[in-house]
Amino acid sequence: MNTFSRNSAIFSTLLARDLKILKQRLLNLIVDGLIVMFMNVLVFGYLLPLLGMSTTLIAPIFLGNSLSFFIASLGYNCAIRIVYDLKFNRFIDYLITLPLPKRWLFTYFITSFIMESAIVSLPLTTIGILLLGKNFGPINGSFIMFLMIYFLFLLFWALFFLSCSFTYNFIWFRNNMWARRLMPLFIFGSAFFTFKKVTLIMPMLRIIMLCNPLTYFIEGLRSSLLGGPDYLPLTTCFIGIFISLFFMILRLRSGISQQLDPV
Amino acid sequence: MNDEILRINNLFKTYDSKGRIVQALNNVSFSINAGEIFSLLGVNGAGKTTLSSILATLHPPTSGDILYNGSSIYNDIDNYRMNLGFCPQHQNLDQFLTVEENLYFAGRYFLLPKNLLAERVTYLLEHFGIQKYAKFFIRELSGGNKQRVLIARALIHNPKIIIFDEPTVGLDPDIRRALWQEIKSLKKLGITIILTTHYLDEAEQLSDRVCFLHKGKVILIDSVASLKMQRNKENLEDIFIELVQEQEE
Numbered sequence: 134m135n136t137f138s139r140n141s142a143i144f145s146t147l148l149a150r151d152l153k154i155l156k157q158r159l160l161n162l163i164v165d166g167l168i169v170m171f172m173n174v175l176v177f178g179y180l181l182p183l184l185g186m187s188t189t190l191i192a193p194i195f196l197g198n199s200l201s202f203f204i205a206s207l208g209y210n211c212a213i214r215i216v217y218d219l220k221f222n223r224f225i226d227y228l229i230t231l232p233l234p235k236r237w238l239f240t241y242f243i244t245s246f247i248m249e250s251a252i253v254s255l256p257l258t259t260i261g262i263l264l265l266g267k268n269f270g271p272i273n274g275s276f277i278m279f280l281m282i283y284f285l286f287l288l289f290w291a292l293f294f295l296s297c298s299f300t301y302n303f304i305w306f307r308n309n310m311w312a313r314r315l316m317p318l319f320i321f322g323s324a325f326f327t328f329k330k331v332t333l334i335m336p337m338l339r340i341i342m343l344c345n346p347l348t349y350f351i352e353g354l355r356s357s358l359l360g361g362p363d364y365l366p367l368t369t370c371f372i373g374i375f376i377s378l379f380f381m382i383l384r385l386r387s388g389i390s391q392q393l394d395p396v
Numbered sequence: 397m398n399d400e401i402l403r404i405n406n407l408f409k410t411y412d413s414k415g416r417i418v419q420a421l422n423n424v425s426f427s428i429n430a431g432e433i434f435s436l437l438g439v440n441g442a443g444k445t446t447l448s449s450i451l452a453t454l455h456p457p458t459s460g461d462i463l464y465n466g467s468s469i470y471n472d473i474d475n476y477r478m479n480l481g482f483c484p485q486h487q488n489l490d491q492f493l494t495v496e497e498n499l500y501f502a503g504r505y506f507l508l509p510k511n512l513l514a515e516r517v518t519y520l521l522e523h524f525g526i527q528k529y530a531k532f533f534i535r536e537l538s539g540g541n542k543q544r545v546l547i548a549r550a551l552i553h554n555p556k557i558i559i560f561d562e563p564t565v566g567l568d569p570d571i572r573r574a575l576w577q578e579i580k581s582l583k584k585l586g587i588t589i590i591l592t593t594h595y596l597d598e599a600e601q602l603s604d605r606v607c608f609l610h611k612g613k614v615i616l617i618d619s620v621a622s623l624k625m626q627r628n629k630e631n632l633e634d635i636f637i638e639l640v641q642e643q644e645e
Contacts, residue, residue: 142507143505146505149504150490157492223486231506232506396454396473
């Protein structure tokens with residue numbers, strides 16, 4: 134067996150282990166996801182429009198807020214398991230001593246994260262869009278482009294949460310992660326409003342939002358699926374996305390080396 | 397019996413602890429023979445766990461080398477890992493799997509063929525007397541049984557070397573004694589054992605040779621019998637206390 138085949142065999146065994154564990158948790162995850170999705174559809178798709186919110190905002194807010202928040206929650210749950218393991222169980226030490234190069238091992242962590250998030254979030258996103266029905270509005274973009282950005286978004290969250298898991302300790306992560314990292318990312322990442330509309334009424338937000346990686350992913354999701362001139366152009370989004378991913382990879386490498394110091 | 401399996405050459409390890417540079421290992425060199433039980437002893441902070449985690453390839457040394465059968469482990473680390481089993485101080489089993497699944501997946505990580513793997517899992521479950529817990533999740537086990545699963549997991553791929561880092565910490569005396577028997581039985585199978593322990597009675601009972609570490613340096617390496625004779629002491633604990641006092645002076 135050559136090195137590549139050997140590494141691939143161990144890599145796929147690790148993923149098989151994760152799928153087995155996911156199978157045990159899947160029903161709970163789907164039920165939780167359905168509740169969150171129903172609530173979001175009810176509030177953003179029906180209640181807020183009845184209270185005066187423009188119906189043209191339903192789809193962008195669903196993609197920016199409901200979907201992104203949902204994926205971030207899944208990511209947070211994955212990350213807290215890693216932070217907990219680092220603090221208490223240290224199963225990760227066993228994984229480090231497997232006959233698998235560390236690049237493959239950390240690619241496995243990222244792949245596992247993306248796999249779990251995609252298995253849970255893709256069907257629920259589709260259900261959410263179907264439940265919104267006509268209220269979602271016209272889809273003038275490309276599904277393929279949307280899926281591409283969707284997976285890049287999952288990759289971003291995987292890198293983000295993994296790097297945070299290796300950077301912050303368990304107590305800090307549990308107590309401060311939402312307030313100090315995730316909320317500012319969402320609020321200034323155009324999750325609750327579209328970039329162009331909010332910077333028209335508050336231009337000072339422009340720089341802050343453009344420095345926020347989430348802006349490019351969320352606007353990219355909107356632009357790719359909904360189309361039209363209301364969102365950042367896809368080219369700008371892709372440039373922002375790849376720069377963000379590059380910095381996240383650097384941050385993850387630094388976190389791994391500080392926290393684990395692996396061979 | 398005296399074939400050298402591992403050689404540690406001029407190993408240094410420094411790390412940054414809250415802005416303070418700590419010299420955990422300072423020019424450590426020695427060799428370990430195939431089939432022996434070699435114990436690392438020392439007070440807290442002597443560098444035992446640092447050394448065992450470097451030997452287990454958890455962390456790299458700052459400088460120096462480790463030779464496995466004459467070749468640097470860092471030239472083909474995966475081959476070295478295929479021949480190594482590690483029982484860390486933390487019982488770091490897979491909490492989301494049952495005992496049987498822990499062993500089964502461990503075997504697959506080390507690429508055991510499926511037919512051989514089933515046999516091996518059955519053998520280890522029986523050998524360690526944990527077959528009745530095969531379908532139990534790890535959280536449902538007692539500390540002693542967790543330790544047995546940990547050793548079984550480390551043995552699944554028939555390693556040539558096993559590193560035990562404080563294997564009996566926190567266990568009841570009867571379970572400690574039972575684990576000593578397990579470790580002795582591994583030696584009979586020809587497995588080389590590196591044991592890190594705080595318990596000097598344990599080291600005395602099990603070791604062919606002991607290595608005293610103090611502030612990251614090797615103070616002496618010898619067999620227990622030879623040490624007792626040279627120092628005219630009845631047990632390893634008295635020798636240990638004398639050595640520590642000598643170092644402090």
